Amino acid sequence: MNRRTFLSSGFCALPWCTPIAWAQTETKREQFMREVSGGAVVNPGRVIVDTPTLADNGHSIPVRITVESPMTPEDYVQRVTILAERNPRPIVASFMFSPASGRAEVMTRIRLADIQDVVAVAQLSNGTYWYGQTKVIVTELACLEEVR
Amino acid sequence: MLARIQVPSQARRGEVMTIRISIQHAMETGYRLDDFGRAYPKNVIHTLSCHYGGKEVFRAEMGSGIAANPYFEFYVLAEQSGDLRFEWQDDSGVRGAERAIVQVVT
Numbered sequence: 001m002n003r004r005t006f007l008s009s010g011f012c013a014l015p016w017c018t019p020i021a022w023a024q025t026e027t028k029r030e031q032f033m034r035e036v037s038g039g040a041v042v043n044p045g046r047v048i049v050d051t052p053t054l055a056d057n058g059h060s061i062p063v064r065i066t067v068e069s070p071m072t073p074e075d076y077v078q079r080v081t082i083l084a085e086r087n088p089r090p091i092v093a094s095f096m097f098s099p100a101s102g103r104a105e106v107m108t109r110i111r112l113a114d115i116q117d118v119v120a121v122a123q124l125s126n127g128t129y130w131y132g133q134t135k136v137i138v139t140e141l142a143c144l145e146e147v148r
Numbered sequence: 149m150l151a152r153i154q155v156p157s158q159a160r161r162g163e164v165m166t167i168r169i170s171i172q173h174a175m176e177t178g179y180r181l182d183d184f185g186r187a188y189p190k191n192v193i194h195t196l197s198c199h200y201g202g203k204e205v206f207r208a209e210m211g212s213g214i215a216a217n218p219y220f221e222f223y224v225l226a227e228q229s230g231d232l233r234f235e236w237q238d239d240s241g242v243r244g245a246e247r248a249i250v251q252v253v254t
Contacts, residue, residue, distance in 0.1 A: 060215035071225075084213060088179065092213030095222070100205040102164035102225030107213040108208075111177075 029085045029119065035120045036081045037129040038093070047080075047132030049120045058112040058142035065121045067104035067130070071097075077104035079123040086114035111142040149173060149244035153234060158251045159226035167198065167206075169234060170219040171244065177212040193218060193238045200250075201230035226252045 014132070033042045050064040067077045076099045082092040095106050104122070119133040154168040171193060178190030190212060198206040206222050224232070233248045 026235055064221075082213070087213055088177075089211045089213055091211060093208060093210035096204075096207035096209075098203075098205055100200065100203060100225050100227070101223055103223040106208075107219075107221035109219055111213050111215050 022071075025100055029083070029117075032083050032085055032090050033119070033121055033131065036083070036094075037123070040127070040129050042121055042131050044131060046130040047120050047122050049132045049134040051118055051134050051136050053135070054137045055112070055139070057140040058138040060109045061112055061136060061138070062107065062109050063118060064107040065095075065120045065132075066107065069104045069124065071099055071102055071104055073099045074125075076101075076125045077122050078125055080104070080106065081121045081123075082110065083119040083121065084110065084112055084116055085119070086116040087111070088113060091114040110136050112136060113142050114138065149235075149236075149238075149242060151234070151244060151246050153232075153246050153248055154252060155232055155248040157249075158253060161189075161226055161228075161252050161254050163226045164223045165186040165226050165250070166221065167224055167232070168219070168221045169196070169198075170217060171196075171236060172217055175212065175214055175216045175218060179212075191239045194235050196220065196234065198222075198224070199233040200224055201228060202250065206229075219226075226250065228252050 046068045048066040052085050065080055069077045070072045077097050079094055079096050081094040083090055084092050092110050097104055117133045117135050119131055121131045123129055150195040152170045156165050173193050176188050176191040178187055180188045192212050196208045196250050205224050229252045232248045237243045
């Protein structure tokens, strides 16, 4: 192979593939968010996802989700959904609140199959949707059996 | 199903109570294989609800993404003395329930 045939081969096109693949995972997340909101616009903000930045294993990762809301009968959080787009089942859980909750906050432990952003989508009583996200680095992944 | 709940025995009216619940459950994902290569069937707790004075105040719907022995921490506004009822059910149809009594003082 000489220099000219090497340059015209597909090898040099490789770096150009990477941004396209990245853009596709972005739309995948948007697709799940749209599924949760039923097509409505999901705005960034108001939701805080608190997780450890580095998790030793993906089998049990503590996640605390806090939504800024007065939690009055006029203005409260109805539902919070946790999304992990690279899990085999990306919709992890959803939590229903009411004004009797007093505070729109929940803590649980989740499984993660990959290094990824944990996204939480909140549905407010006025019909708007908000989301927050945090990246979690997992050194030993959950669902290893699936790869086998 | 064994469960541990932590609820304050006494609270002031208008106070936000911290509720913690932990249930003993394998939360089988359906992706784990046995020695013969057959998958263990998926069996997770899919619903957990909390009623306070007969009214639903919290509800969780989940899949296999919740870790084994699910643990939840959430909040309930203390309004009147009454009982907190927790109910949950898994994919195999096994139900569990637990209750605690809260004394609300003014």
